[in-house]
Structures are given as structure tokens and as C-alpha cells.
Amino acid sequence: MTASSAQPLTVAALYRFTHFEDCARLQVPLQKVCRDKGVKGTLLLAPEGINGTIAGTPEDIDAVLAHIRALPGCADLDIKLSSAATMPFHRMKVRIKREIVTMGEPDIDPRASVGTYVEPHDWNALIADPDTIVIDTRNDYEVAVGTFAGAIDPKTPSFRDFPAWFRNERERLLGEGKPPRVAMFCTGGIRCEKSTAFLKQEGVDEVYHLKGGILKYLETVPETESMWQGECFVFDQRVTIGHGLAQGTHTLCHACRRPVRADDLAAPHYEEGVSCPACYPERTDSQRASYRERHRQERLAAERGEAHVGAVHHERDDARDG
Structure with a gap:
């Protein structure tokens, strides 16, 4: 690690949907730069892009992010930064997967069609509108920790279960006549890229999702104006975070x-x-x-x-x- 281990660590949650011809060719150099810089976490590579969360000193994270931005189609990498007092991961893993977030719908391509992005400061007005139904796309154990007021909980144990849940519940959710607007959210935005693309493929026109996910909302929307209730589960040793991305109370x-x-x-x-x-x-x-x-x-x-x-x-x- 190139900087003092006593300084606060940066945690970077990132993703990008892009086309990788040869993930195996990208894997080893990416693993090497992470290890050389002392960065830890997990990065997933798939033909559809990259996804992961890593932690290290600010300088070392910057170096790894520069390497990732140089990968094909990754110049506009979606990144959410937070901090941690101690290293939230045990080691560094760069893995090759079929999907960077597993939905199990091979025809879904977020690069071709996704829902309308909604900035965090506009989210409250959208979900407070009675003509909008709000769906939490996360897993049941995540929703149990915290969610937006009035959001529908699909009670799915895995994101892979979301398509079947929607197809089963579609008539009840959308009703007859002019369908309501559908607003969806997830932790950092990546699952909503796929879930909104899925709904559009299923013929739902007015689909929206929270840009940057819950993490960006908690970072930018003041707690006094927030419609978020509880804490947000994160996939590292911090477990949960709250407003301002402060450490949560769960273990x-x-x-x-x-x-x-x-x-x-x-x-x-x-x-x-x-x-x-x-x-x-x-x-x-x-x-x-x-x-x-x-x-x-x-x-x-x-x-x-x-x-x-x-x-x-x-x-x-x-x-x-x-």
C-alpha cells in the first residue's frame, strides 16, 4: 500500500454495462493492479461489463479506478465513494461471471433500453405521487433493514426471483386501464438498470429508477427531508449505513x-x-x-x-x- 494504513480508507462501489470480448484477458492485469496497490474487495467481470466494491487508501483507489476506466467502454464508470475506518474486506477477488448482477434473463440489455433516471433530489416528489407505485428490487433481508416509505417489498430471497415475482403480480400491481408509473430502487443502481430494462421489455412504458441508488440518496438528501426509513444493507463488513453514509447499527x-x-x-x-x-x-x-x-x-x-x-x-x- 502506497500510503499510511492509518489514514481513512475509501470504499468505491462501481459498475458499468459494456461489452467485454475477452474477460479472461482483463482479469489478471486487474487483479495485479489491485494487489500491487493493497486494494481489497470483489470485482466481477462478465461479457456485459464490470461490477464490484473495493476499498483502499484514496490514492490506491484512484490508481485502480484509472485502470478500470481504461477498459473498453468504461470511461464513464458509475462510482459511489464512501469511507471506512478499517478495511471492510479480507482479500481481493476478481472473478468472471455470466452476469455482473444475476437476473437470469438472457435477453435483457440495459445498454439498449432502461427506465428514466431520477436524481435523488427529485425522488421524493415522484414516490409521493399517488399515481406512482414504488418497488424495492432488493432481497428480502435487505428490505428488512430499511426501505422507502410506502415501497412494495417483493419478499424475494434473490434478484433472480424478481422477474417471476413481477409476472405473477403484474395484474395486481398495474390494474386495468392506464397503468401507473413504476418507480424502482436498489442499493447502488445496478439492479435497477436490469429491472427497469426488464419491465420495459415486458411492455411497461413509464418506468423510473433512482439514479445512484439508495447510497447516493443517503449521501445527498438531508435527513430532515428524507423519506428513507431505517438503514441500508451493504455487501461488506460495515453491514449497514445510514444518512450521510454513516456506519449503521447492525452486525x-x-x-x-x-x-x-x-x-x-x-x-x-x-x-x-x-x-x-x-x-x-x-x-x-x-x-x-x-x-x-x-x-x-x-x-x-x-x-x-x-x-x-x-x-x-x-x-x-x-x-x-x-
Whole structure:
């Protein structure tokens, strides 16, 4: 790392839909510049573009972002910056995927058609309009932490489930006659690129999405004017953030990767590194024993100043956005 590790770290959430001919050719140089600069996190490469979140010193993040902007079609990279007091990732991963955010609809191309972008300072007026229905496109465990007032929760465990949910609920949502406007949002904007493209392909004309996602809204809209309720789940060790992108109050269950509220830490089924009230019924005693041993090994490694191998599996990369 080229700067003092004592200085605040920059966290960059980024994505760009573009066409990559050969992801494997891009992977190794990108991994190398990240490692050379001491930057950690996850970057996903797919034929449709790049997506990820990385952290490092401001200078080192700038160097990695310069490398990414030089990739084909990435000059106008979408980036949201925040800060962290400590490194929120265990290691650096550059992975090749079929999609940079998995929806499972091969004909969707956000480069061809997406919804209308709405700036954060115009979002309140749109979602307060009674002729607008507001849909949270995130996963159920994310919505449980916080969402916009009046938003519809699809209760989907994965973004891959969103198309089926909409097709099943379309008649109820849109009704007969002139359909309402549809406004959608997600954490950083990338899932809305696909969800709005999907709705337009399904024949919905008036589709809008929050530009920059919840992260940009919380960064730029004053809390006194905000329609956001709760906190926002993020896919790193910060777990949740609030207005002004300040650190939230949730911790992470390292068994199921769901956020855990502060008052759940005293619940009978919460055990650090082993279970939380949400996942306890989903796991067996044998699985919890395995998690317990892994957590013990991680504590021992931390006492020795080492990173236990089990820790590298704790970071999601399925919707790093997301």
C-alpha cells in the first residue's frame, strides 16, 4: 500500500454495462493492479461489463479506478465513494461471471433500453405521487433493514426471483386501464438498470429508477427531508449505513450473511459466528458445530495477527452492488 494504513480508507462501489470480448484477458492485469496497490474487495467481470466494491487508501483507489476506466467502454464508470475506518474486506477477488448482477434473463440489455433516471433530489416528489407505485428490487433481508416509505417489498430471497415475482403480480400491481408509473430502487443502481430494462421489455412504458441508488440518496438528501426509513444493507463488513453514509447499527451473522439488529444480539438463538434468530431454524446442530469451530479458529488466527482461511468466504459476490 502506497500510503499510511492509518489514514481513512475509501470504499468505491462501481459498475458499468459494456461489452467485454475477452474477460479472461482483463482479469489478471486487474487483479495485479489491485494487489500491487493493497486494494481489497470483489470485482466481477462478465461479457456485459464490470461490477464490484473495493476499498483502499484514496490514492490506491484512484490508481485502480484509472485502470478500470481504461477498459473498453468504461470511461464513464458509475462510482459511489464512501469511507471506512478499517478495511471492510479480507482479500481481493476478481472473478468472471455470466452476469455482473444475476437476473437470469438472457435477453435483457440495459445498454439498449432502461427506465428514466431520477436524481435523488427529485425522488421524493415522484414516490409521493399517488399515481406512482414504488418497488424495492432488493432481497428480502435487505428490505428488512430499511426501505422507502410506502415501497412494495417483493419478499424475494434473490434478484433472480424478481422477474417471476413481477409476472405473477403484474395484474395486481398495474390494474386495468392506464397503468401507473413504476418507480424502482436498489442499493447502488445496478439492479435497477436490469429491472427497469426488464419491465420495459415486458411492455411497461413509464418506468423510473433512482439514479445512484439508495447510497447516493443517503449521501445527498438531508435527513430532515428524507423519506428513507431505517438503514441500508451493504455487501461488506460495515453491514449497514445510514444518512450521510454513516456506519449503521447492525452486525452480520457469519453463518447466514444476514444483518442482525442490535436488540437481537441478546436473543436466545444468537451466537456470534454460529447463528442468529433468522437462520437458527434453517441449520442443523451439526452445521452449527462446524460454524462454532470455524469461529474458534478465526479468533485464534486473529490473536496471532493472521487471517484465517475461513474468513475469505464471508464476503458475498452474488450482488455486490447491488
